[in-house]
Amino acid sequence: MIQVQDHSVSPLRLLSSWYESCDRVVQEFNQHYFSVKTILFTFALPLALCAAHGATAQIKSTMSAPKADSVMLSETTDGDYLVRRYMVRSDADTGYTVRYKISSSTLTTNFDGNPSEIQGLTDFINSMDRDSLMQVKSVTITGYASPDGPLALNERLAKNRAQSLKNYVDKQFGLSKKYDVRTASVASDWDAAREAIARSNVPDKQTVLGIIDRRGGRTAVEQRLKALPAEVWKYLADRILPPMRYAEIAIAYVGGREVVQRTLIPKPEVVVVEEVEEVCCDPCACVEVMESVNGLIVEMPDVPVDF
Template sequence: MKTFVTTFTLSLALCAAAGATAQSKSTAPAPAPDTVMLSETTDGDYLVRRFVVRRLDDTSFSLLYRIDSARLVSTLNGNAGELSELDAFVSGAMHDTLRQLRSVVITGYASPDGPMQFNRTLALHRAQDLKGYVDAKYALSQHCPVSVNTVVEPWSACRTLVAASNMPERQAVLDLLDRKLSDATLEAKLKAMPAAWNYLKHNILPTMRRATLVVVYNDGNVVVQRTMLPKAAPAPAPAAKGCGDNCPCEVIDRSITGIIVEMPEEDAGQYRRQLRRQMRDEVRDVRHDARVAGKVEKEQLRGMKQVSKKEAKAAKKAEKAARKSARELERLR
């Protein structure tokens, strides 16, 4: 069954649509949840956004094979529809520059019944058969790396299908699947239950005989979105406001923060006198603070000198006492 994540496709569609209709749009659509904005700049009349698109979920296709066969049959149990979807997908992916394929992984599967070595070989042949099909039809290996894997399904893989079914002796089959038995022993015990084995053979085991094709996308595809910037309507000129017919004030420019006015000469002279007084007060305060700081500094220096003199006198006394003690010791000897 094919798996798609539509949110990515939708987000890419939004980006593409925004770029194609930039002449008529004035705002950019919000980025989808699966994208991360890298930068936002302007280019002339356009807003340019760069998004990194997170990795898409893998797209997968599954094709069934007949028992003990590694030849693809298009008419087998839904294979025709799956092949049709694969054809549509590959045709679109070859022309889609936003979807960048990193690799394709083809896995062949075999059901658990039968000898293990035979099943491994059968699974490998099924993977190689599907790879040969897509290479012959689409030359897929020329466009991206294609790897081949093999899986032999264990009997434990049947448990979920058995539990969800209404097969005969279902509980007995579940009990056997839960026991730690060898594959050969488990298969023999299941075949000893004819009704249960018949159901397994026709309804469960055939779904495990398949090959899958999984498309892996690149991480971090970058998409550029260009959107025309909206053009703001010019703001109307503000009406001049005066304080009366005889008002001597005249508005010069109101396009900037605040209002610049031409003051009458009388008011301007008063303002200049007030400014000079304020400057003289500030200078006086600075000088006063400097004188106070000088006095404090002198007092500190005077105190430090007095302390130094006292320490010097004490040192001389100690030195004299030490010399006197030394002379007395000499006399005693």
């Protein structure tokens, strides 16, 4: 008797095979899905870090560097701005002049333009005491004498005028107790008066300039000038020589001021990496994820099965 082997597949076995196939497809999908996510994250993170580093470098490159005479006091952030405070220092100087009467070294505060000069000096010294950012470098007082008269007398007058102004500022402000106050003196010659004469309307100007340029000595020049018509010497004595009898205080200092610099902080570029859609090449089955459905829709291949 010939025994025929039944090769037909039972419905139960076929259904079990179908479930195994579905389970395998789901596992492969999950593995593929998370692998893609891992790859995308791996590439996206360095790109984001590079973008952030580039933004930081851009901040450093666009921020103007402090000057050599500047000191940064603080660096903070205010919203989207980087705020830096600098102390900017610069050299400066100022001077005030008081005039003296002829052949005198006594400081007369109400003489000529002295009141306004003394008031300006007073205001500046008071501001020096209040300004903690100011640093005084030097204080120099120089006395001057006009070129007319004996040289020895003029030298003494110039020296005494410098000392009289020093005595005044020491008495009024105690300047020598705070700073190193130095004195100097200049007995001016006629060359110092030449520029003022050239700009003036002195009568017979060219003759006057010619006498000065011949350089015959102080006394000889004065004698020749006095030998000119009286109106010439009167003009010189009234308008040219008086402003040359003075003392000047010169103050050199370093001024300081605070400067606030606000710079917009560039935001790093956001790198968007799109996911690559994987084309299903498995002829057995395809899995499609739908956002509107809580689950998986499995498309099975057409398998001719008889139940």
